[in-house]
Amino acid sequence: xxxxxxxxIRWSSAARWHERFERTAERLLxxxxxxAATVVSATEPAASNEEFIVVQPGDTCxxxxxxxxxxxxxxxxxHELNTLPNNHPALVPGTRLRILPEAEAHLTYVKxxxxxxxxxxPAWKPGRQGEALYRLYQVNTLRDARAEVTLKDSSKLQLxxxxxxxxxxxxxxxxxxxxxxxxxxELVQGDLHMQLAALRGEPLPMETPSARVAAAGQDVYVGVxxxxxxxxxxxxxxxxxxxxxxxxxVPGGKGTRVEQGKxxxxxxxxxxxxxxxxxxxxxVLLSLGGSPRAHxxxxxxVTGAVxxxxxxxxxxxxxxxxxxxxxSNSATVLEAGALPPGSYYARVQAVDALGLPGMPxxxxxxxxxxxxxxxxxxxxxxxxxxxxxxxxxxxxxxxLPLRVKGKDVGPEVTLLAPGQHTxxxxxxxxxxxxEVLPSVSxxxxxxxxxxxxxxxxxxxxxxxxxxxxxEGALQVKGLEGSSVSNLVRQNETRxxxxxxxxxxxxxxxxxVEISVYGEPAGRASAEESxx
Numbered sequence: 001x002x003x004x005x006x007x008x009i010r011w012s013s014a015a016r017w018h019e020r021f022e023r024t025a026e027r028l029l030x031x032x033x034x035x036a037a038t039v040v041s042a043t044e045p046a047a048s049n050e051e052f053i054v055v056q057p058g059d060t061c062x063x064x065x066x067x068x069x070x071x072x073x074x075x076x077x078x079h080e081l082n083t084l085p086n087n088h089p090a091l092v093p094g095t096r097l098r099i100l101p102e103a104e105a106h107l108t109y110v111k112x113x114x115x116x117x118x119x120x121x122p123a124w125k126p127g128r129q130g131e132a133l134y135r136l137y138q139v140n141t142l143r144d145a146r147a148e149v150t151l152k153d154s155s156k157l158q159l160x161x162x163x164x165x166x167x168x169x170x171x172x173x174x175x176x177x178x179x180x181x182x183x184x185x186e187l188v189q190g191d192l193h194m195q196l197a198a199l200r201g202e203p204l205p206m207e208t209p210s211a212r213v214a215a216a217g218q219d220v221y222v223g224v225x226x227x228x229x230x231x232x233x234x235x236x237x238x239x240x241x242x243x244x245x246x247x248x249x250v251p252g253g254k255g256t257r258v259e260q261g262k263x264x265x266x267x268x269x270x271x272x273x274x275x276x277x278x279x280x281x282x283x284v285l286l287s288l289g290g291s292p293r294a295h296x297x298x299x300x301x302v303t304g305a306v307x308x309x310x311x312x313x314x315x316x317x318x319x320x321x322x323x324x325x326x327x328s329n330s331a332t333v334l335e336a337g338a339l340p341p342g343s344y345y346a347r348v349q350a351v352d353a354l355g356l357p358g359m360p361x362x363x364x365x366x367x368x369x370x371x372x373x374x375x376x377x378x379x380x381x382x383x384x385x386x387x388x389x390x391x392x393x394x395x396x397x398x399x400l401p402l403r404v405k406g407k408d409v410g411p412e413v414t415l416l417a418p419g420q421h422t423x424x425x426x427x428x429x430x431x432x433x434x435e436v437l438p439s440v441s442x443x444x445x446x447x448x449x450x451x452x453x454x455x456x457x458x459x460x461x462x463x464x465x466x467x468x469x470x471e472g473a474l475q476v477k478g479l480e481g482s483s484v485s486n487l488v489r490q491n492e493t494r495x496x497x498x499x500x501x502x503x504x505x506x507x508x509x510x511x512v513e514i515s516v517y518g519e520p521a522g523r524a525s526a527e528e529s530x531x
Contacts, residue, residue, distance in 0.1 A: 051103065051132055055095040061088065068099050102152065103132035104167045104183060107139065109148035109319045114159075115140045133167050135183075140164045141190065148319050151185075154197040155204060158319065163190025191223040196237070203240065210260035211243040217252065221357055230258040233270055233356050255356040271350040271358030274299040274308065274332070282365035284400065284427040288378045290370035292338035295429075297346050297364065299332050305350035309357055310334040312346045312366065326351075341370040369394055369425070371402075371432065375414075377518060382432050387517040388439035390415040392423060392432070400425050418466045437473070437517040438466040444524040446499065446510060451531055453499040453510040455484070455524065460493045468492045469516065479511040479523075506530050 053068060061084070065073035079086055081098040091097075107116065107127050115124035119136035127139065133149065141147045141163045149157040149165065159165065166186040184205035194215050196204055203214035209228040217237010224230050232241050233255035241248050241256055246263035250256050254267040277298040285293045297312065307328050314320040322344065323336040334346070346364035349357045372393045376386030384390055393412035394402060401408040403424050404415070415421050418438040424431040438461035445456040455476065459469055474495055478484045481502030488496050501510035509527040513520065 051098060051100045052096045053099050055091045055093050055097060057093045059091050059093070061091065064091075064097065064099075100132075101134065103134055104137070105133040105149050105151045107131040107133060107147065108150040108156075109146065109317075111146050111320060113142040113145050114147045115142065135168060137167045138164065139167070146319055146321055148317070151197075151204075156195045157185065158193040158195075158317070160191040163192055164188040165190075165192065187222055187224055189224050189226070191221070194220045194222065196220075208258075210262075211241055211258040211264065214240040214242075219360070221255075223355075225355070228260045229355075231354075231356055232256050232258075233358075235270075235359055253359065257354055257356070268354075268356070270356060271302050271304055271352050273359040273361045274302050274305075274348050274350055276300075276361065276364055277332075278429065280427050281362075282367055282427050283429050284367045284369060284425055285429060286371050286382065286424065286432050287341050287368050288371050288380065288382060288384060288432060289373055290341050291380065292340050293368050293381070294338050295336045295366060295368070297334040297336065297348075297366070299348050299361065301329065301332050302350035302358065304352055305329045305358070306353050307351045308332065308348055309351060310346070310348040312336050312344050314342065314344060316345050316363070318345060318347055336366075339368055341368045343367055367398075367400065367427070369398060369400060374412075376434070382430060383435070384432065385435040385437060385517070386415075387437045387519045388416070390421070390434045390436050392434065394425075400427075418461070418463060438463055438469070440469060440516045440521060442514065442516065442522045444512075444514065444522050446512065446524045446526040448508075448526065448528040451508065453501055453526060455497045455499050455512055457495040457497070457514060458493055459495070459516060459521070473517050474514060474521075475516075475518075476512055476514045479513055480509070482510045482512060484512060501527070503530060 053064060061075040061078050065075040065078050076086065078084065078097060081101065107129060110127050110129045114127040116127040116131060116133065117124045117138045124140065133139065139147060139149060139159065141159045141161050143161055145161050147159040149159065157165065166188065168183040168185065184207060186207045188209065194204065195218055196216065203216040206213040206215060206222060208222065208224050208230040211230040213222055213232055216239065217234055219235040220237060220239055221233040221235065232239055232250055234250050234252050236252055238252060239250045241250055241258060241264045243258045244261065244263045248256055248264045248267055250267045253270055255270050256264050256267045258264045277300060285295055287293050297310065307326050309326055311318055311324040312322055312334060314322060322339065323334060325334050327333065344366040346366060348361045349359070351357050373384055374393060375389050375391035376384040378384050391412065391414045392402065394400065396411040401410050402413045403409065404413055404421060413423060415434055415436050418436050421434040421436065422431045423434050440459050441462050443458040447454045457474065459474060461469065474487060476484050476487055476497050478499060483500045485498040490496060499510045499512055501508040506529060507527050508530050509525065511525040513523045515521055
């Protein structure tokens with residue numbers, strides 16, 4: 001027994017020494033990578049990423065190994081990572097050599113705050129888009145954050161806020177022709193969607209605190225709540241869910257729950273996809289002058305829903321989210337704030353009483369189209385007026401023609417007929433009211449009257465049959481020191497106004513200008529001797 005104890009103590013000490021050695025080696029590796037990156041960036045303008053180093057003139061495998069991994073660096077590791085022969089091969093300058101194992105995954109989307117942590121590292125660091133993720137790397141999305149992890153076989157994991165996943169190693173392909181498989185993933189907390197690569201050919205293993213999931217399909221949801229309850233919903237494909245010695249097969253359109261320490265619940269049908277309230281594949285909003293527009297996406301209620309998950313994003317994969325909501329079953333609307341012109345994409349799901357998200361709705365495209373006002377005055381949010389003509393246009397590249405009275409007229413429209421016109425486009429949820437005010441001919445007569453002047457205005461529409469000039473359409477202002485009284489309308493075509501002139505020595509001079517419907521329409525001047 002004494003001998004056994006001594007050996008046990010010695011073995012434990014050796015194990016601790018070995019663990020400290022591994023940590024020291026890892027730190028040296030990190031330092032070596034930093035030095036290597038510095039050398040490469042100083043000599044190679046197009047710097048390699050952290051997985052590779054560029055061979056410099058005079059480099060050998062031994063020199064590179066020492067530069068990357070320190071004085072004890074073993075060049076055989078460089079041989080193994082790059083399938084090089086062990087007979088000290090000559091290296092060609094400019095060649096890229098791998099200095100880290102192949103990454104298990106990459107962080108392909110980050111917004112706004114996502115952290116990553118390598119194994120055995122005590123502190124998290126900000127994740128960056130494109131970052132390589134190796135065995136046992138962790139990814140954590142913070143509040144209101146989103147991330148996408150792309151595994152090396154092109155399968156994708158979309159993480160919602162407050163999610164934590166661990167990336168594990170990959171199974172090796174038996175031949176070069178076989179697709180590279182990705183190893184298992186552990187979801188510690190939060191929600192994610194999995195879209196598996198079409199050529200994967202086998203399920204992706206995933207572990208949660210309460211279950212083991214083998215997912216095979218284009219769209220599978222897995223979630224872990226704060227009570228460590230796991231939920232699995234299969235939208236497309238299938239999944240096997242195992243726990244506590246039991247296993248269930250979950251086909252497409254069904255889901256299950258797994259409470260920690262218990263067997264999976266029998267699969268149950270998911271709620272159907274909600275139907276959008278407006279018809280057609282998209283909703284279009286016209287934005288006069290390109291100003292931001294608020295919008296509300298509405299859908300039909302789903303029987304059995306206790307809440308919904310609705311999201312609006314800038315990209316079709318729904319990563320770059322601009323608005324999301326989880327309204328109760330009595331509210332079926334997603335209110336989006338003021339959005340600049342552009343394309344947006346929406347999806348909504350009903351959530352049942354067990355917390356399982358239902359089938360996702362059909363994709364909904366929201367197009368906010370900037371309408372350029374080339375002739376006319378904009379009156380936000382959706383009215384424009386112009387005297388004699390209103391001209392509107394949109395970007396022809398959109399392929400969405402403007403319509404007048406329901407008829408397509410192309411990417412630009414010129415309105416000449418006086419009156420109200422309605423302008424929209426296919427799929428528009430609102431219209432633009434365009435009013436063409438009649439062009440007006442004017443005549444001004446400025447007469448002196450005992451130290452003052454009287455301005456007489458005659459104005460009438462040029463177009464036959466045009467409506468009379470509206471009240472308030474004429475405006476008069478004094479210039480060069482002159483001032484005017486209130487404009488008095490005498491009849492449909494005649495107005496008068498008193499003008500107080502400016503004194504210049506022994507002369508009185510009056511200058512006035514009129515505008516009709518906001519457009520300059522004439523100017524008049526007169527003078528006389530001062531009394």
